[in-house]
Every structure is written in C-alpha cells, then in structure tokens.
Amino acid sequence: MLQVPGNFKAGYVALVGRPNVGKSTLLNALLGTKIAITSPKPQTTRHKILGVLTGDDYQMVFLDTPGLIKPQYELQSVMVKAAKTAIADADVVTLMVEAGESPNHMDLEILEQLKPFNKPILLVINKIDLIYKDVLLPLIDSYSKAHTFLDILPISALEADGLSELKQAIRDALPVHPPYYPEDYLTEHSERFFVSEIIREKIFYLYGEEIPYSTTVEIAEFKEKSGRKDYIHAIIYVEKDSQRAILIGKKGQALKRVGSLAREEIEQFLGRPVYLDLWVKVREKWRRKPLAVKQFGYSTNLPK
Numbered sequence: 001m002l003q004v005p006g007n008f009k010a011g012y013v014a015l016v017g018r019p020n021v022g023k024s025t026l027l028n029a030l031l032g033t034k035i036a037i038t039s040p041k042p043q044t045t046r047h048k049i050l051g052v053l054t055g056d057d058y059q060m061v062f063l064d065t066p067g068l069i070k071p072q073y074e075l076q077s078v079m080v081k082a083a084k085t086a087i088a089d090a091d092v093v094t095l096m097v098e099a100g101e102s103p104n105h106m107d108l109e110i111l112e113q114l115k116p117f118n119k120p121i122l123l124v125i126n127k128i129d130l131i132y133k134d135v136l137l138p139l140i141d142s143y144s145k146a147h148t149f150l151d152i153l154p155i156s157a158l159e160a161d162g163l164s165e166l167k168q169a170i171r172d173a174l175p176v177h178p179p180y181y182p183e184d185y186l187t188e189h190s191e192r193f194f195v196s197e198i199i200r201e202k203i204f205y206l207y208g209e210e211i212p213y214s215t216t217v218e219i220a221e222f223k224e225k226s227g228r229k230d231y232i233h234a235i236i237y238v239e240k241d242s243q244r245a246i247l248i249g250k251k252g253q254a255l256k257r258v259g260s261l262a263r264e265e266i267e268q269f270l271g272r273p274v275y276l277d278l279w280v281k282v283r284e285k286w287r288r289k290p291l292a293v294k295q296f297g298y299s300t301n302l303p304k
Contacts, residue, residue, distance in 0.1 A: 007057060008179070011092065011175055012086075012092075013090060016114070017110065018042075018068060020040075021097065022158070023067075027051050029163060030163060030166075035186065036051070044212075045066045045067070046298060048063050048085070049187075049189070054179060060174070066082055066083050067079075091173070092173040098126055101131075103142050103146065108146060111146060115147075120173055122152075123143055125153070125155065126156065127158070128155065128162070129158070129161065150173055192222050194269060199266075207246070215237065218297075219232065221233035232266070232276050233279070236258075236280045240282065258278065
C-alpha cells in the first residue's frame, strides 16, 4: 500500500492543444505504456482518455483530450465539449504546441479559449527534435509575451526528451491532496474500449483521408474462453456503401490487413490469444446525427 507523505500532491491534468500536436504520444510516454492511440493524421483522438501516473509523493491524473477545433458536425461538437469539460475539471492545464519559427495562430486562438477557465497553464513546446535550436529561444519569448504561464517547457514526446522536467513542473503545480486512485491504477477504461480503439487506429494508418474519419468501431461481442482464444466480434461502421467497399477491398484483402494488425496488438495488450471477427456495416451520416453519435459511445463523459 502506498504510504502517503504529508506533502503528497494529487490532481487532474488536462492535455490540450490543436489536433496532431502530440498529446496522445505525450500521455503514452509519461505513463510508460500505450493507452492512447496515435496516428500521423489529425483528430485521431475522439474521447477523453484518462491515465494515472503515481509516484512516491504525487499522483497525476491525466486527461488526454481531442484537439480543439471549430466543429463542423455533431461528432466534432461532442469532441470539443469533451475537451472543454476536461479543462473545467483540471487542476492544471498543459497546453501543447508545436515547435516552429513563430507561434502558430491556431495555438494562440486556443490560448484565448483557455483564459476564461482561469486555470494555471503550463506551456509545452513539442517536437523540438525537428527544429534548429537557435529558433527555440525566440519562440519561447514570443509565447511568454502572449500569456503568463506557470512554466514553458521544450520537449520531444516522441524521443522522451524533457519529460523529467515536465513531470516536476506538473507536480509543483498540483495541490496537496491524497491520491484519487490506488497506486497501481492506470486507467478507467475497459478492455472493450481499448480493443475498439486499436482497430480504429489501424484504419487511420492504412486508409486515406476520407475513410478513417467516417469510421467508428463497436464491439458487439467479447467472450473470454478458458483454454481457447477469446472471441471478439467487432463491427466497423462507415457512412456510405462506397466507403464499405474500399474498407473491405478486393476479395476482402484490405479488411484482412486491418484485422491482422489489430489482432496482433490486441493480443499484446490483453496478454492472451484472440480470434478477431471483423464486419463492416453502413450507418448513413452517423457523424451528423446526435442519437447515433451518442449510441456509438461519444460523449463528454469518460467511456467505460
């Protein structure tokens, strides 16, 4: 059992920023294990992803959030609401921006959205491995003029560079409080949730621009079988018949590729063999229909 010292600190940390800036990669790096899916495409994250990091004198409850954007349809509206509820619940906000020669106008717009919440903000400048070092100091200076941050921390989430300094800055910003979760607790999300996310991640990697964004995954059946492979029946929903045909591919070869990659990672995640049965169905314009978005598990609440 964790012995809680008198100076123990605990609190919620919202990871926010524009799409594809590296929030999920950072969460995985901080936790030392993968719980959030990633891809080179923006808007991969659709849910609030909760991850708990516990040390000898701290517990950081991270909330990885969908990118803050101007929503164009119902699903995006729910994603933005999820991000904003995480900000409202947070003890400290970590605003992640991408290293460059000057502040990105989208990052500055997000900063303006954060100000009414009146939360302490740590600015994290990610992907410093991709820039020349002589542009970093002017970039830090530009951001420091835009807002008084608790601290500005250059990091590379992909290379795990600067994470020790970031964790120390987060701990310093948290209130003195007993832990919210047991010391070995990692996340609130279920195995079914992670399985569906792994399948969706493989679709983001394997298909072009339209297919991943029109897709959602539902776990229709998940049976653990003693002495045999677990049986997982997953339904991939798309919005059009043409998308269904592309997702399945000629003689089902494209879908088999999704299944093969997903099954391999699911088995690693679960630590046991599985039989993954993938089906593809059409649900027209599901992203634009509030009821369908809710039925598929997208909400401002943490998915179970």
